[in-house]
Every structure is written in C-alpha cells, then in structure tokens.
Amino acid sequence: MTLEEKQQDIIDEFAIFDDWMDKYEYIIELGKELPMISEENKTDDKLIEGCQSRVWLNTDVVDGKMNFTADSDAIITKGIIGLLVRVLDGETPKDVATTKLRFIQEIGLHEHLSPTRSNGLASMVKRMKLSAIAAS
Amino acid sequence: MITDDISIPFDVSRIRTDFPTLHRTVNGKDLIYFDNGATSQKPKVVIDAITEYYTNNNANIHRGVHFLSQLATAQYEDARIIIQKYINAPLSEEVLFTKGTTDSINLVANSLGELFTEGDEIIISAMEHHSNIVPWQMLCERKGCILKVIPINEAGELIMDEFDKLLSTKTKLVSITHISNTLGTINPIEEIIEKTHNIGGYVLIDGAQSIQHIKIDVQALDCDFFAFSAHKVFGPTGIGILYGKKEILDQMPPYQGGGDMIAKVTFEKTTYNELPHKFEAGTPNISGGICLGTAISYLSEFDLGAIHAHETELANYAEEKLLEFDGLRIIGTAEKKTSVVSFVVDGIHPFDLGTLLDKQGIAVRTGHHCTQPLMEFYQIPGTVRASFAFYNTKEEIDVFIRAMKRSLNMLR
Ligand SMILES: Cc1ncc(COP(=O)(O)O)c(C=O)c1O
Numbered sequence: 001m002t003l004e005e006k007q008q009d010i011i012d013e014f015a016i017f018d019d020w021m022d023k024y025e026y027i028i029e030l031g032k033e034l035p036m037i038s039e040e041n042k043t044d045d046k047l048i049e050g051c052q053s054r055v056w057l058n059t060d061v062v063d064g065k066m067n068f069t070a071d072s073d074a075i076i077t078k079g080i081i082g083l084l085v086r087v088l089d090g091e092t093p094k095d096v097a098t099t100k101l102r103f104i105q106e107i108g109l110h111e112h113l114s115p116t117r118s119n120g121l122a123s124m125v126k127r128m129k130l131s132a133i134a135a136s
Numbered sequence: 137m138i139t140d141d142i143s144i145p146f147d148v149s150r151i152r153t154d155f156p157t158l159h160r161t162v163n164g165k166d167l168i169y170f171d172n173g174a175t176s177q178k179p180k181v182v183i184d185a186i187t188e189y190y191t192n193n194n195a196n197i198h199r200g201v202h203f204l205s206q207l208a209t210a211q212y213e214d215a216r217i218i219i220q221k222y223i224n225a226p227l228s229e230e231v232l233f234t235k236g237t238t239d240s241i242n243l244v245a246n247s248l249g250e251l252f253t254e255g256d257e258i259i260i261s262a263m264e265h266h267s268n269i270v271p272w273q274m275l276c277e278r279k280g281c282i283l284k285v286i287p288i289n290e291a292g293e294l295i296m297d298e299f300d301k302l303l304s305t306k307t308k309l310v311s312i313t314h315i316s317n318t319l320g321t322i323n324p325i326e327e328i329i330e331k332t333h334n335i336g337g338y339v340l341i342d343g344a345q346s347i348q349h350i351k352i353d354v355q356a357l358d359c360d361f362f363a364f365s366a367h368k369v370f371g372p373t374g375i376g377i378l379y380g381k382k383e384i385l386d387q388m389p390p391y392q393g394g395g396d397m398i399a400k401v402t403f404e405k406t407t408y409n410e411l412p413h414k415f416e417a418g419t420p421n422i423s424g425g426i427c428l429g430t431a432i433s434y435l436s437e438f439d440l441g442a443i444h445a446h447e448t449e450l451a452n453y454a455e456e457k458l459l460e461f462d463g464l465r466i467i468g469t470a471e472k473k474t475s476v477v478s479f480v481v482d483g484i485h486p487f488d489l490g491t492l493l494d495k496q497g498i499a500v501r502t503g504h505h506c507t508q509p510l511m512e513f514y515q516i517p518g519t520v521r522a523s524f525a526f527y528n529t530k531e532e533i534d535v536f537i538r539a540m541k542r543s544l545n546m547l548r
Contacts, residue, residue, distance in 0.1 A: 020163055020495040025546050028488075052503050052518075053487040073517065074485035075547060076492075119487060 003095050006087045007103040014107040023108070024076065031079030037071040048127065050120030053077045057124050059131040066096045066132055070124060077119050080112055084121075088128060093136035097129055146442040151527050154179040154434075158527060165497025168532045173317050173476055173523030174501055175367045176348060178431075182371060185430040189423040197422055198396055198413070212422055215429025216412070222432045223362065224353040225379050229411040232385075233425050236376035237344040238267040240363035241311070243378055243415060244340055245271035247388040248309070254280035257306040261286040261294055261323070262513055263316040266506040268342045272311065281308070288513065292319035292468040299328065307337040314346035318505040318521065319468025320451070320476030322346075329359055338384065344368055348525070349447065349474050351440045354379050366424060371431035375424030378415075385411055392417040443526040447475035450524045450533060457537045461544060467519050475524040478505075484547050486518045492543035493520075498536055 001009070017023040037046075041058045048055040053074035060067040068089045072078040087103065088096050104110050115122040152158050157177045160167050169177060189211075195204035197212050213228075220228045234240045252258075258272050262285055276283050284302045287295050303310075310332045315322050329339045340361035343352060347364040354362050361384075365376040380388075390397055390408055394417035399407040408414050454477050458464055463482030480486065490502030503518040504511045511518060522536065 021492070021542070021546070024492060024495060028546055052490075053485060054517075074487040076488045 003087060003091050003099050007101070010083055010087070010103045011106045027079035027083075027109075028075055029079070030082045031075040031077075034078065034082045037069040041069065042071065048120040048123045050077075050123070051118035053119045055081065055120035055124045057127055059128065061093065061135045064092065065090050066093055066128075066135065068128060072120065074119065077112070077121060080109060080121060081124070084125065084128070093132040093134075096132035097136055101125065146439065146446060146526075148446070148527065148529055152529075154181070155527055156180060156183070162497045162499070163495050168498045168535055170522040170524060170528065170532075170536065171499045171501050172348075172525040172528075173345060173368075173505075173521060175373070176370050176525055177527070178372070179370055179434050181434050182427050182431050185427045186372060186423055189426055194423075196419055208422055208426075211426045211429075212420075215426050215432075218429040218432050219377055222352075222436060223347075223377075223379055224355050226355060227382055230379055230382050230385065232378045232380065232412045232415045233420050234363075234376045234378050235374055235421070236365035236367070237265075237342060237363045238365075240361075240376055240378035241268055241340070241342065242271045243391045244309075244311075244361055244363075244380070245275045247391045247415070248338070248384070249275040249279065249281075250389050251387070252279050252281050252308055255306065256281045256308040257284055257302075257304070258282070259284045259286060259299070259302050259307055259310040259312075261312050262288045263292065263294075263319060263321065263507065263510050264311075264313055265317055265342065265344070266508070268311055268313060269509070282306075285509075286312075288321075288510075291470050292316065292321045293470045293472075294321075294323055296324065296327065300331070303331060303335055303337070305335055307332065307335060309338045309340060311340040311342065313342040313344070315349065315474050315476075316468065316507075316510075317345045317476070317523075318478055318507045318510055318519065319470065320473040320478070320523075321468060321470035322350075322472040322474060324472075325359070326357065329357060333358070345474070345476075348435070349440075349444055360384055366428040366431060369428075369431060370435060371428040372421075372424045375421045375428050377428075382411065385415070388415075390414050390417070394418040396420075438526070444474075446526055447524050447528075448473075450528055450530065451475040451477055453530055454522060454524075454533045454536070457533065458540070461540065467514055467516070476521060477523070478519040478521045480516050480519050481544065484544065486520045488547055489520050489540075489543055492546065493536070493539055496539040496542070498539055 037056050037058055042056045046056045046058050053072050055072045057070045068085050070081045072081055104113055113122050155177045193207055195208045197209040216228050216231050220231045225231050258281055272283050286299045289295055314325055325341055332339045338360040341359045343362050343364040348369040360381050362379040367373040396413050397409050397417040399409050455466055465480050467478040486502040493500055501521045
C-alpha cells in the first residue's frame with residue numbers, strides 16, 4: 001500500500017463515525033492495542049515534553065526506509081500516534097519529508113496537531129519530518 | 137427600618153441570563169463551563185461597557201484638555217475608586233492598575249526587590265502559581281536573596297509550624313496565595329500577616345483566586361500588598377490590580393519608565409510623578425480599567441456570602457458524586473476550601489479525560505495548572521480540575537458526572 005493509500009484507508013475507516021465519541025472510542029482502542037516503543041527506548045533524548053501529555057519518539061533508517069516507534073502516557077495521544085506511525089513507518093525518507101498528512105484534517109483530528117494543544121504531537125510530527133529530511 | 141443591605145436575592149437562573157457565553161453550544165452540546173479558575177465568563181454589562189467605551193468614549197487619558205480625554209480620564213479614575221471602595225483601601229492612589237496578577241507580582245519583585253540586599257529572605261509556599269515563584273527566583277538571582285518555601289501536608293494545607301521556623305528577622309517579604317488555584321485551599325493569611333508583621337516583614341497576598349469568592353478588606357487584613365486579575369472576577373483580560381500601602385509604595389523606586397510616570401523629564405535628571413502614576417508608565421489598558429470597574433460594580437450587587445455558600449454547595453456535591461467512581465482521588469482536601477475540585481483517577485491520564493469531557497461540551501482544566509512543584513509533591517503528572525462560579529448549577533454537575541461515567545468506561 002502506498003502512503004497515499006494508507007491515508008485514504010484511514011479516512012474511509014473514520015467515515016463510518018458520525019459522532020465524536022465514537023471516533024474517540026476507536027482512537028482509544030487503537031491506543032490500547034498498540035505496544036509502541038520498548039521501555040529501554042523511553043529515554044530522555046527521545047522524550048517530547050508537551051504541557052498536557054508526553055511523547056517518546058524513536059527514529060531509524062532501515063534499508064533506505066524510515067522506521068518509527070513512538071509512545072505516549074496519554075491513551076488518546078497514543079492512538080493518534082498509532083495512526084501517524086501506520087502512515088509513515090516503512091516509507092522512504094523523501095515521501096515522509098514531503099507528503100502532506102491530509103488524513104488528520106479529514107478525520108477531524110487536526111486540533112490535536114496544533115502546537116497550542118501542547119500534547120507533544122505537533123513536535124513529534126516535526127521531528128519525524130526532520131529525521132526524514134536528514135536521511136534523504 | 138433602614139438597612140444598607142441592597143443585595144439582590146441569589147437566583148442562579150437569573151444570574152445565568154447575564155452571561156451570554158453560558159448559552160452557547162460546544163461540539164453540539166450545551167456548554168458546561170467549569171474552568172472558572174482559569175478565567176471567568178463575562179456578564180453582558182461588562183461586554184456592553186467595552187463596546188460603549190470604544191464606540192463613544194475612546195481617548196487617551198491624563199493627557200488632553202479636550203472633552204473625550206477628560207471623559208475617559210474621569211471614567212478610568214472612577215473605576216479606580218470603585219475598586220478602592222470594594223477592597224476597602226484607605227486611598228485611591230494605593231490602587232495601581234497593572235496587567236494582572238503576574239504583572240502586579242513582578243512590579244513588587246522588581247521595585248520593592250530593588251531595596252533588598254544579599255542574604256535577605258523571601259518566603260513563599262509549596263502551592264504557589266508559577267507567577268508567584270519565578271519573579272522571586274529571578275530577584276534572588278539578581279540580588280543574592282534567599283527563597284524559602286512553606287511546606288504543605290497531604291491535605292494541601294500549609295504546615296504553619298514550619299512557617300514559624302522559616303520566619304526570622306531576615307525575612308523581608310512573605311508572598312503567598314490566598315487561595316490555591318489547584319487545590320482550592322484557603323490559607324490562614326490573617327495569621328501569616330500578623331506573624332510576619334511582628335518580625336518587621338511585608339506580606340503580599342496573591343488574590344487571583346479569592347477576589348471572586350471572598351469579600352476582601354485590605355484594611356482588616358492589614359496586608360501590605362494585594363494582587364488580582366480582572367479576568368478572573370468577571371472583567372476583561374489584560375488588566376489587574378496591585379493594592380499597596382502608600383508608605384511602602386512611596387519608598388519603592390519606579391518599575392517601568394515612560395510617559396505618565398514622570399513629573400519632569402530633562403536629559404540630566406527626571407523626577408517621578410506621584411502615586412499611583414509613578415507605577416503606571418505608558419498608555420494603560422483604559423477600557424480594561426473602566427470595565428473592571430463595571431465588573432466590580434456588578435459583583436457588588438450580590439451578597440458574597442450567598443455566592444460563597446452556593447459555590448461551596450456545588451463543590452461538596454461534585455466531590456461526593458466524584459468519589460463514587462472507583463480509583464478517583466481528590467487532590468486537595470483542606471478543611472478550608474473554595475469551589476475548586478481537582479482530582480486524578482488511577483491509570484487514567486488527565487489529558488484523556490479532559491479531551492473526552494470537552495467532546496461532551498464540558499470545559500475543565502487538565503494539567504499542572506502552572507503549579508509544577510505542587511504536582512511533584514503529589515507525584516502526579518497533573519489533575520483534572522473543575523472550578524465553579526456562582527452561575528454554575530447542580531444540574532450541570534449531574535451532566536458532568538454522567539459524562540465522567542461515559543468517559544471512564546471508554547478509557548478503562
Ligand atoms: C493563584 C494564582 N496566581 C496567579 C495567577 C496568574 O494570573 P494572571 O495570569 O492573570 O496574571 C493565577 C492565574 O491562573 C492564579 O490562579
């Protein structure tokens with residue numbers, strides 16, 4: 001599946017929810033299911049300190065593809081991280097660096113990526129992009 | 137019989153009609169606003185006064201002979217007198233307009249602080265807002281002063297025996313919050329003021345969380361400084377008050393230089409204006425000052441005792457209902473408390489709870505509430521805080537509790 005197809009996939013999944021709470025129920029389930037980052041990788045240099053929640057991000061380049069694992073102490077943040085990782089993990093540095101993450105806007109979660117939300121997600125996406133730029 | 141009690145009987149549904157914002161929807165639900173500790177909603181009289189000022193009366197103050205300047209100046213100075221009367225300050229020039237509590241505290245730290253020398257001590261408490269911590273740390277770095285912190289117990293009350301031990305002839309100032317924004321604790325400021333005065337120190341009261349809940353009488357308290365923000369007491373943002381005793385303000389050097397604060401400027405020497413202008417450099421927030429007067433006048437129509445009783449009933453009711461949830465812990469269980477209910481739930485992050493409550497139309501605050509050292513004391517990342525105002529109702533708390541139930545079911 002291409003990066004673009006993965007985005008569309010998520011948009012289609014969310015299309016069935018017409019209620020906010022149902023949407024969040026789903027995100028929370030995603031957050032609960034995902035073991036994200038190994039405990040030994042939860043080090044301070046990987047920590048993105050948001051005012052509201054904390055995020056850990058580990059980036060790697062494996063065989064020319066970006067490899068992301070990430071985690072958060074808040075489950076909603078973690079669920080959204082799951083979506084971001086699902087879209088960006090395993091893609092080329094160039095695609096990660098240049099693709100617009102339109103799915104976030106389309107499923108109505110863009111408020112979570114706003115820097116004013118201070119949950120660490122905006123900085124996380126920025127770091128993902130920067131690591132891809134560095135690798136490309 | 138003539139009585140001077142002209143206060144309106146307490147009627148929540150009538151009060152609610154005064155606040156337009158309370159009638160909007162959020163995420164398709166009727167807004168329930170429980171974030172009054174952060175800022176209060178504004179009554180229509182205040183909103184109208186802002187419009188009226190900019191529609192009809194706008195001019196710069198203290199500077200013009202023309203009609204509008206005179207009018208704006210008169211309104212601004214009238215507001216000062218309304219506030220003076222409300223807090224029972226002896227003189228109107230003891231009431232300084234600032235940008236808010238933070239600005240008021242910084243004014244004292246920078247101006248009174250100039251008179252401090254190495255080894256002088258300043259006492260604060262473990263439950264202070266960052267705005268009553270950082271200005272003192274900055275002063276200590278500049279001047280070599282020492283910052284001491286009154287510890288608290290698990291309930292979130294000051295340990296007064298420890299305060300007694302910290303107090304000494306080296307103590308120049310005790311700067312303490314009247315009411316904790318995170319815990320709701322009402323501190324025994326009368327005792328603190330008396331004891332500090334006995335050793336010759338000054339006391340600054342951070343009244344950001346008390347002015348809207350408790351009748352303040354600065355003469356009865358005998359505090360040296362009292363700071364608050366308009367926006368937490370139904371007024372606009374960007375304006376606040378520092379009350380200070382004249383004999384202390386007179387000794388203090390100016391804080392900022394500029395227009396309005398001078399008597400005469402030459403390149404050789406500038407002499408400063410009298411109080412309050414000495415501390416009010418530059419064009420102030422004129423509409424803010426006038427409309428803070430409007431807000432205070434509005435609040436004066438009510439019996440604060442009745443307001444306090446209503447808010448306390450709301451807080452008690454909310455705590456009782458919240459405690460029915462498994463694993464929920466109230467943070468801040470002081471015997472003397474106002475209408476702040478802070479809590480954590482085992483295994484649930486406050487951010488998640490806050491997000492789900494928001495989607496159900498309920499505004500609460502989550503996080504550390506600008507009191508990180510306090511979070512460290514309790515070993516928690518933050519709390520969910522519901523803080524009530526006199527326009528909140530038990531019915532809103534019932535909706536909140538149902539929303540809590542739904543959210544916790546989803547998160548567990
Ligand atoms: C106890 C306390 N002190 C100070 C402040 C700072 O007030 P402001 O941000 O209006 O200057 C607040 C506001 O959150 C507060 O609750």
